[in-house]
Amino acid sequence: MPIFGSLTVDPKSHKQPRVKALAKEAVAIEKVETLTFTFEVKAQPSFALVPPALHPSLPSYCSLKVRKHYDSPVGAFTIAELCMNARASSIYTGFCLGAFTDNAKAAEWLRDAYGAPVETADKVTLVKRHYGIEARVEKGGEIILDGLLSMPGFISGSDVLYTPNLNYAEVDGALKLVPEEFEYAIKDAKRGVATFRALNLAAFGGAAAFPTNHLPATFTASSLSYMEVRYVLDPGVPAFMGATKVA
C-alpha cells in the first residue's frame, strides 16, 4: 500500500478554518491568470505535512500557485497558495498548507465555503513584465514570496494540468478535508525558468517542506470556475474509506 501522510489529526483542535456553509453552486470567473511554481521537497519530513487520509506524491513536491482574478462576486483579488501534492485514494490533489490574499472578502468567501486556510496580506501581486512574470506576497513588512518566471516561451494550454485543492477545515464541528475543485479553459500558456528572491515556506505552513529540485514555472490565462463541494473526507482514515458525499 502506498505511504500515508502522518500529520497529527487532533479532533480537539480548533485551529482550522471553520466552514459556515459548503459551496453549493459553482462560481465562474471569466478572466484569471495563474503563475505556478513547482518544486520537489525532501520526502520524509514532508509526509508529516499531509493527513493520514492521503498518499503523499513520490517524489514529494509542492505547487505554489498565484492566481489573479480580474473580477469575482467579491471583487478582484489575487491569491497565493502553497499545496503539498498527494493522492486522495487515486485522485490527484493538492493539500493546501496555507494561502494569502489581498482581498479580505475573498479570504472570507474561500474560508466560509471551502475551508481554505487563507490569510489577508498587505500585498499579493501577479505582474507581467517584459522580462517575465513576477509574483510577490508581503505581510507585516516581510517579503514572504518574491518569485519570477523568466524567459517565458509559449506552450499549449493542453500541456498544463491543474489539480484540485483539499483544505483541512472544521465542518459542522468535525475536522474534514474539503475539496476545492476547479474547471478551466486555458487561452494562453507560457513556461519559463523559476527563480526566487524570497520564499518563506514556513509562512505558508510549509516549515517542513525543504526544496530540493525546482522545475519550470508556468503561466496561464484562463477562465476558471470554483465548483460546488461534492464530498468531504475524514482526515484521519484512508480517503477510500472516509468519503462522505454532500447532497
Added chain:
Amino acid sequence: MRFGVFFEISIPRPWSPEVESKVYDNCIEQAVLADELGFNHVWAVEHHFLEEYSHCSAPEIFLATVAAKTKNIRVGHGINVCVPEINHPIRIAERSAVLDLVSHGRLDVGTGRSATWTELGGFRANPDTTKATWAEIVRAIPKMWTQERYSHDGVCFSMPERAVLPKPYQTPHPPLWVAVTSPGTEIDAAEHGMGALGLTFNDYAEQERRVNAYRKIIKTCEPAGSFVNDQVASVNFLYCHEDAATGAATGQRLIGTFGYLASQLVSAREVYASPSYASFGLLPQVRRGSNVPGDAPPLPPGMAIGDPKQIIATLKAWESTGVDCVNFLLNAMETVPQAEVLASLRLFAKEVMPAFKTDRKHSSAAE
C-alpha cells in the same frame, strides 16, 4: 493470435531482501510455466524509482535468467528507455545483443521514452526532448548491430567509429517494438516499421481504429531497422478460474490493485508542462472528474477474467480488432497468491488456448 505474459514486478511494502527475492522468484516461476504451456512471449518492463508499482529496473538480468530456464518462449525487453540520461544507446545495443545470444535468438527489443516525472526527473532528463531522442536512437541501434563498425554524429549522442560488440544472434537483428501509451504513438510505430506494443487499456472500437491506422501506415513506412515488424500487441489482465464468480472477483481485485498503484505515479504531464507529454487530448480545457474517493473505478473493457468460456469470448473480441497478440499481467503487489496465479495459467492453457490458432515462430526476426 498469440499470448504472452508481462511483468511489472510489483512489490508490496514492507520491503525486505526476502520479499523482493520471493517476488522475483515467483515471476520467474510464472515465466517458466508460461514457456511449458505454450505462451509466446515473456515481457519485462524497465522502470526506475516507482515504489511498489514496479521494481523491474534491470529487466535484461531478469530476462537472462528466464532465458536460461526456458526453451521456446521469446523474451521481450518491454521496453528499453531510449533516453540517453537513462540508457546510453551503445549500452542498449550491447545488452540486447548479449541477451539475444544467451537466449539463442529469442529476444524482442521494445523501445520507449518513459512517461513519469519520477523517472525522467530522477535521471535529470529533459521531457521536451524524449520523442526526438527516441527517434534518433531507434534508427542508430540496428546499425550498431548490423554494421561491422559504426559511427554517429547526432543531436542526442555521438560516437567515433567503433565495433559495437557482440552482434546479435538473430539475422539481421531482433524485432523492434515501440511502447504505445499515448494516442498517436501507434502511428510512430508504423512510420518506423516497428511493432506496436500496447500498454494501455482501450475499448474494442478504439483498438480497432488504432490497428487499422497502424496497418495502413506501415505499408509505406521507412523502417528503423533492417526489416518491418508488422505486429500489434495489446495488454490485458489474466485471471482464469473454473468458477466464473471467483474468476471475476479475483480478477477485479487484481485490476483494482494495479489501477490504484498506477494512479499514484507522478506523470511527466502532472509536474512538467511539455508538448511532449500532452496525452490528455488536444483541448486546453479540463472538466472535473466525476469520481469521489472510495468510488469503485470502472473496469477497463474486455478484461480476461472469469471462467474459460468468458475469457474465450473476450479474447475472440480482441482478435476481431486485428491485434496479433495479447500480453497478460498476472499479479500486482502479490494480491493473488502464487499457487492461484499458476493454476490460472494452467487452466488458460488447457481450456482457452486451444480455441485460438497460435504460431510461436511468427514473431521471430525477419524470415
